[in-house]
Amino acid sequence: MDHPPTNPDERARRLYDLTAARAGRAVLAGYSTSFGLGSRLLGARARADIEAVYALVRIADEIVDTYRGSDAGALLDELEAQTARALESGYSTNLVVHAFAATARRTGIGHDELDPFFASMRADLTVRVHDRASFEAYVHGSAEVVGLMCLAVFLNADRLPGEPVRRGDERLRAGAQALGAAFQKTNFLRDLGDDSGALGRSYFPGIAPGSLTQSQLDAILAEIAADLETARGALPGLPRRARVAVDATLGLYERLLHQIAASPPAEVLARRARVGTPRKLAVVAGAVARQSRGPA
Template sequence: MGGRADELYDVTARRASRAVLAEYSTSFGLGTRLLGGRARRDIEAVYALVRIADEVVDTYRGPDAGALLDELEAQTSRALVSGHSTNLVVHAFARTAARTGIGHDEVDPFFASMRTDLTVRVHDRGSYERYVYGSAEVVGLMCLAVFLNADRQPGEPVRRPAPTLVTGARALGAAFQKINFLRDLGADTDDLGRSYFPGVEAGTLDQEQLDEILAEIGHDLAAARAALPGLPRRARLAVAATLGLYDRLLGVLACTPPDELLARRVRLAGPRKLAVVARSVAGELRTGGTGAARVDA
């Protein structure tokens, strides 16, 4: 076998990853539609891997969840070396990783954070920051690697980001994670028994605590937005669209009393999401940066 059969397997793996994204995230999916074909497929592969790991610790949560997570990490590690996996999602991720330079620097902290969800219920400042780094900031770094290498040709060196882009990618991932922590505050407490924000006891949140969290997220979003001009053009539009959605969510969260955040998940209706994306893209086209990717030599 080989040749056409290998290509068919790759295509099937990519379709599996696309299906995961389509089922689990409308907001993230909207942003990917602004990317070119290769970048979109690679982002789908990244999303699918982190999603199925998250499902093990958040949805399944069976007595063998730790063993399942260990096996998924082992499959991923093997595939980073061999470029192949019998797990279609892992296979698609491995192909993306080889093309974009994603490796253990990103993968290992991610799985470490996922493993934390199986044992840690309340976080202090140190464990919270480590968790956010592994669960979200490294995902931002994976996405950045995809953006910078979307048009890289075989034989060309992998493009590595400049420090300003690294800062922006980490901030973007952190902001998204913290917003989702706020949106899922009730479910994390009632269903999962977790409290992520340091100093916030499970099932409680006062206005002062909420204001501090919102300010922290606002700082992250500002740092992410400052890095936009250094991204390639289509990636810049996709990230601007996603930033617009989360800016809007942050505004809604700021107008929602703490007791309501504990009782329901804040959402944006589909038509409103489309309107926010359209405005964000239009605004970035009018005032965006040069679109020249900043990379380290």
């Protein structure tokens, strides 16, 4: 159990850390309902760490997707540099970066994850149409490594000071990468119309902006289903609360895919699929019921 700090400097540092953590929580609450709903099933430490990871990823994404100014590349470079400095020092004047660095230093997240992530974000500034090689590299950096960051959080939430960082076995890491890939590809599919119209991007190889055939849609859905199967296969290796949260989030994305699969391609391009709140709550309740019967 944590004890309140008595040293004035320690109290000030703790206040800054808590304020930074609240900034991450605010970013997640403002941008994601599905991811946010799943994170509420985690313990306090893991939830704060997931919020910190999400917030950094979201800010980078906003630079390349929403701001898109002529200096977007410079802003992304500065965010990456801030993050690298904070990994070394444990401190940043950017509250979101400060919270992320605290999480990364405690859970073992480092440049193996961050370098490909920022490379993928930078690709959004220049690449408009992807081939298979660039698509796979983009998904790895923008999503698979984020899955690995989340796995690091789940495995190290209860790690005591001085204990070695837990990395996870090959099956867990493959499941984490597949989870990130499935979520990213689903979001690409949901945003197919907006990405091609507003941003002029085409992520899926072989699909021209603004077009989608039934056979192309079926192939994408099959690819995502294979990722989800790999991710589900790794669930038993996660700590219980992480298992519940991931199961719930998987269920929400599977529901989205079900809606997309039931829609003709023209509708997929025209309307962003959403899951209503009652359905979301039912999916989460089902995950809690399933995983409560599993091992601790």
